[in-house]
Amino acid sequence: xxxxxxxxxxxxxxxxxxxxxxxxxxxxxxxxxxxxxxxxxxxxxxxxxxxxxxxxxxxxxxxxxxxxxxxxxxxxxxxxxxxxxxxxxxxxxxxxxxxxxxxxxxxxxxxxxxxxxxxxxxxxxxxxxxxxxxxxxxxxxxxxxxxxxxxxxxxxxxxxxxxxxxxxxxxxxxxxxxxxxxxxxxxxxxxxxxxxxxxxxxxxxxxxxx
DNA sequence: TGCCAGGCCGGGT
DNA sequence: ACCCGGCATGGC
Numbered sequence: 267x268x269x270x271x272x273x274x275x276x277x278x279x280x281x282x283x284x285x286x287x288x289x290x291x292x293x294x295x296x297x298x299x300x301x302x303x304x305x306x307x308x309x310x311x312x313x314x315x316x317x318x319x320x321x322x323x324x325x326x327x328x329x330x331x332x333x334x335x336x337x338x339x340x341x342x343x344x345x346x347x348x349x350x351x352x353x354x355x356x357x358x359x360x361x362x363x364x365x366x367x368x369x370x371x372x373x374x375x376x377x378x379x380x381x382x383x384x385x386x387x388x389x390x391x392x393x394x395x396x397x398x399x400x401x402x403x404x405x406x407x408x409x410x411x412x413x414x415x416x417x418x419x420x421x422x423x424x425x426x427x428x429x430x431x432x433x434x435x436x437x438x439x440x441x442x443x444x445x446x447x448x449x450x451x452x453x454x455x456x457x458x459x460x461x462x463x464x465x466x467x468x469x470x471x472x473x474x475x476x
Numbered sequence: 477t478g479c480c481a482g483g484c485c486g487g488g489t
Numbered sequence: 490a491c492c493c494g495g496c497a498t499g500g501c
Binding site for chain 1: 495496497498500
């Protein structure tokens with residue numbers, strides 16, 4: 267099982283190459299993107315990010331000062347914008363009340379207690395919390411998403427109805443505890459999902475895992 | 477034209 | 490402990 271998981275990784279890496287995740291200029295941008303991309307196409311998130319950058323508010327201080335109303339307008343292209351505006355505000359409240367708005371201070375906390383704290387924020391669930399930990403703070407935590415579950419269960423590595431935590435621990439039990447590896451592996455699974463496992467035109471015959 | 481995208485929450489059973 | 494509706498835009 268352990269070996270199979272690593273062979274998958276090697277096949278994907280050979281086929282697709284390094285994915286350079288997360289596409290962002292700063293850890294804070296990763297955190298914002300992680301919330302904006304909830305059940306949302308990444309292309310739409312990019313538009314929202316562009317709006318925030320154009321207004322020069324893509325940093326903790328400025329975003330914290332911005333009204334929820336104005337924030338919602340700026341992130342409109344990412345969908346669920348009223349909801350996500352509130353969620354970003356909840357996250358900022360967390361960041362300022364615990365770490366004075368300093369990502370640096372947040373990064374100093376240990377991964378597991380940070381995860382607990384993030385999960386207590388309204389609007390931050392497992393995937394969002396783990397994306398923040400791995401892709402913004404470089405903590406060795408494996409991120410699970412819809413693609414990950416679909417791919418692993420279709421290849422019979424996990425059961426179809428495995429929970430998030432079960433899938434995550436499957437990876438973390440069977441892989442070297444390495445943030446770089448977790449980073450690349452999850453990004454490769456998403457790439458595979460997008461390229462080969464789409465419902466419309468699945469291309470299972472040409473799949474690099476075949 | 478409808479379906480889907482790198483979820484999460486709250487209420488109902 | 491599950492199950493479901495709501496949240497919304499833009500691309501194909």
